[in-house]
Amino acid sequence: MASDSDLKSFLRKLPKAELHLHLEGALCSHRVAELAKKYGVELAHAEIHQRYNTRGFAQFLELYKWATSFLREPDDYAHLAEDTCSNLREQGVVYAEITLSIGVMLLRKQDVRANFRAIHDVFEEKFRAAQGPRIQFVFDAIRQFGQAPAKEIVELAAEHRTSGVVAFGLGGDELSLPLADFQPAYERAASAGLHLLVHAGETGGPDQIRDAIDLLGAERIGHGIAAIRDPTLMTRLSQRKTPLEICPTSNLRTNALNIQLNATDVSLIDHPLPKLFRAGIPISLSTDDPAMFHTNLVDEYFHAHQMGLSLDELLQINRAAFEQSFLSPEQRAILLAQLKNYRPS
Numbered sequence: 001m002a003s004d005s006d007l008k009s010f011l012r013k014l015p016k017a018e019l020h021l022h023l024e025g026a027l028c029s030h031r032v033a034e035l036a037k038k039y040g041v042e043l044a045h046a047e048i049h050q051r052y053n054t055r056g057f058a059q060f061l062e063l064y065k066w067a068t069s070f071l072r073e074p075d076d077y078a079h080l081a082e083d084t085c086s087n088l089r090e091q092g093v094v095y096a097e098i099t100l101s102i103g104v105m106l107l108r109k110q111d112v113r114a115n116f117r118a119i120h121d122v123f124e125e126k127f128r129a130a131q132g133p134r135i136q137f138v139f140d141a142i143r144q145f146g147q148a149p150a151k152e153i154v155e156l157a158a159e160h161r162t163s164g165v166v167a168f169g170l171g172g173d174e175l176s177l178p179l180a181d182f183q184p185a186y187e188r189a190a191s192a193g194l195h196l197l198v199h200a201g202e203t204g205g206p207d208q209i210r211d212a213i214d215l216l217g218a219e220r221i222g223h224g225i226a227a228i229r230d231p232t233l234m235t236r237l238s239q240r241k242t243p244l245e246i247c248p249t250s251n252l253r254t255n256a257l258n259i260q261l262n263a264t265d266v267s268l269i270d271h272p273l274p275k276l277f278r279a280g281i282p283i284s285l286s287t288d289d290p291a292m293f294h295t296n297l298v299d300e301y302f303h304a305h306q307m308g309l310s311l312d313e314l315l316q317i318n319r320a321a322f323e324q325s326f327l328s329p330e331q332r333a334i335l336l337a338q339l340k341n342y343r344p345s
């Protein structure tokens, strides 16, 4: 390909799937400013800027808590869904699995059903009008909040299975509570026919990934980059074909990359993505919390190219994302058929 800009424009047009995207992490600073105004909260521009430009995992969780405190009614979630939908479309995403922090809604004693209806209806309407990607949802619990809300979230997810909720997931602070605490919630989720996701091996060690698989039956791992520290685990992930949802910019900005590489001065090109991919572990590429990490999916593919992946390897990763998704076989076949027309010139 002639230039970086040719590559980016090819990547933008390529129909893509994104599997690890938090709706609340797509809440941009402009929308926060607007919501603050709506609720009569005075916010200096400098404060917003400072909060959106920190580094470190604890700082990120603090930003997530602060920004979502301005999402107070279903209409706020609807606007966020509209913003997210148009950004996904602009990025060439034709299918996304969007994670909703139901744990945050419950913490704030919000009406989860009403919030979900508002979010769902926006995406559904845009999809039907051919103005947005096909979307399925993941209901996420927050690890440090414990197993009681997690069980409530599983029930809510089960109740909404016919409205596009396909999976139950667990995010938040990996170092807070052991995954064994969540076994009953995951057993119930599995029996309700939900797919099972776990954030593991982001800031925690390889043991977190093993526990996610062995104790909770995780079908895909959110991040999972700690696997790079454990060759036996890498072999296991490759043999049992457990996909990792890789989010490079997120890993840089939360310092997860420093932690896993045991180094202080790392950059995106040090990311273990190429090693994981070439070890035969199924991976996909995502943005995680695009507004908070100032990224988008085209940039993530471009970063992977800068890490040394060829265009052919990028195309393999994109195809794999559809294969690793929780689409029905019929819908997957329809979306995969679209890829046939996209070949580099």
Ligand code: HPA
Pocket: 022, 025, 064, 171, 172, 173, 199, 202, 250, 288, 289
């Ligand atoms: N990890 C943990 N918690 C989160 C994340 C993440 O990637 N995104 C939103 N909450």
Ligand code: ZN
Pocket: 020, 022, 171, 199, 222, 288
């Ligand atoms: Zn995440």
